[in-house]
Amino acid sequence: MNRERIQSVISQASELARLLMRSSQPPRKLTAEYLHGRKRATSSEKGIISSLAHHAILNWRLSAYALTGSTADIRPREDAEQASAVVPASLISLLTDSAAEDLSNVEIINAFLEAGSHPEDLLEAATRRLAECGGPLPEVLTDRIETLKGEAEASFITAAVLTSLPDWVVETWHDAGIAATPADVLLLGRSLSRPAPLTLRANTMICSRVRLLSKLREEGLQCDEHPILPDAVVMLERSTLTDSPLYESGCFEVQDAGSQLIGLACGAESKMHVYDACAGGGGKTMHLANIMRDSGSIIGSDIERNKLRGMMQRGARLGLRSLSAVAVTPSGEPFHTHDRLPEIAGQDVVLVDAPCSGFGTVRRSPTIKWKLTERTIRRLSEKQFQILQRNAAYVRPGGVLLYATCSLLPAENQAVIAAFLREHSEFSAEPLAPAFDMHHVTLPNLSDAQTQLMLHPSTLDSDGFFMARMRRSS
Secondary structure, eight states: OOHHHHHHHHHHHHHHHHHHHHOOSOHHHHHHHHHHTOTTSOHHHHHHHHHHHHHHHHTHHHHHHHHHOOOOOOOHHHHGGGHHHHHHHHHHHHHHOTTOSOGGGSHHHHHHHHTTOOHHHHHHHHHHHHHHTTOOOHHHHHHHHHHHHHTTTTOHHHHHHHTTOOHHHHHHHHHTTSOOSHHHHHHHHHHTTSOOOEEEEEOTTTOOHHHHHHHHHHTTOOEEEOSSOTTEEEESSOOOOTTSHHHHTTSEEEOOHHHHHHHHHTTOOTTOEEEETTOTTOHHHHHHHHHTTTOSEEEEEESOHHHHHHHHHHHHHHTOSSEEEEEBOTTSOBSSTTOOOOOTTOEEEEEEEOOOOOGGGTTTSTHHHHHOOHHHHHHHHHHHHHHHHHHHTTEEEEEEEEEEESOOOGGGTHHHHHHHHHHOTTEEEOOSHHHHHTTTOOOTTOOTTOOEEEEOHHHHTSOOEEEEEEEEOO
């Protein structure tokens, strides 16, 4: 890739970042449509355009500070017009990062290198693009960032800028005791900025993890077992695996490590009756069916019928007999009159993986950081409480209710559980550790008495999740 093509890629990444920051369209759909229209770009160039825009959005606040010296918070629609400067600035920061001992280990830079680019050409192209936008010289950017790093633990503001977090999120964490110091903000914020890995789950009814690892390596793929989760496999390089014969034969599912932990937290056993009340595409539902060895029953429900159809197709591919699906309306009633919901007070385990802000997934969907508002969170928390309360009715006496989100915001998590337990004395909080012990999983810093867990991305190298386990009195 020559300098002219590098310039073109940077320019197109800037335009994509601008559109993503401004648009209300789902990011994946917008990105796919934008890249489809880039007829002259190669497939590798399209991948770089997407990755570069993604990285710039993920680190937008830090890049904006490097450009201007201002610690002001980000306003997505207004600040989107800075994209032509933010994208080359973020690329320059990658190229000049003093902590990067080997640039080939940086995913975006490595993609450029594999496309035939040289680091000096990248730096020259990004510098020229930045100059065209009236931006400062690279050494000014670098000096500002290095100075900020030296002051990182001086205040919550500097920690928020350095990790590109909105002020209101940091304030929320501080008020809830999640981030008592700027150092806590740095730890959590940095974990939300690292590239998300591709993680698989071995379908152990069909293929053991050991056999899956062996088969993947025979195909020339670099992978390793997850250090904590018993069925998880971490891919050490990006690859499209859903076309693999191993996937077609049901040997594995693509599932984030944190999502797998939620399935283990349910404590499901063979022959139980389980209800996954917000099943979505069925990742956790499939996991629970595997844990129960396809015995008993597991019902997945959701308001999105297309996702449920996909879940049942995946279940058919695996030959699952215990699995069924029920489409529901937003009020929780069956969408079809002939469908039946689970028996009231008849389920051994009910999982409520509630719709949420997705703030724990920002390293995959970074626009969430800048478009989410406190007003939206209040509205979501009310909805989450209603969903939890409605589906708690399906738990049998003595049964388990597990609440989960892929958010790291207290209003969607701890506050919902506290409100629920205040109004439902028939439920009590129950420790998570015994459920994990069933699968020989030991989490660092999880106490024996802990009933709730806010899962930092750094714990399992996963998305961020929250889970709380409760039991209904007999």
